[in-house]
Amino acid sequence: MNVCKKCGFSIPEGVLFCKKCGTPVQSIETDEMDAGLTIEELTKYSLDMRELSDHMIATYVKAVKKMELELDKVKIEAESTISKLERKIREYRLKRMQISSLVRKLF
Numbered sequence: 001m002n003v004c005k006k007c008g009f010s011i012p013e014g015v016l017f018c019k020k021c022g023t024p025v026q027s028i029e030t031d032e033m034d035a036g037l038t039i040e041e042l043t044k045y046s047l048d049m050r051e052l053s054d055h056m057i058a059t060y061v062k063a064v065k066k067m068e069l070e071l072d073k074v075k076i077e078a079e080s081t082i083s084k085l086e087r088k089i090r091e092y093r094l095k096r097m098q099i100s101s102l103v104r105k106l107f
Helices: 032-034 039-106
Strands: none
Touching: none
């Protein structure tokens, strides 16, 4: 079993790309691909790429869902803060009106 040189993830034999970070296990030049790979190797490469793509999409979907949950939390906190501020504003306005009324009575 190989280990990814970039992230250290364990890579099974015959896999061309790290399933965690996408780094190629070995560099294959275009000329080598055109001249030296068999149909089986190209099929394996294609399947590895599809699996990596599926993994990356799943990771992206998880990240988006996590961000949506965090955004919902922030929205709830913001709404709560806005409600508290609106309540305080109403309280201060009422107190200001009461003070104005008392001042008018005194003078």
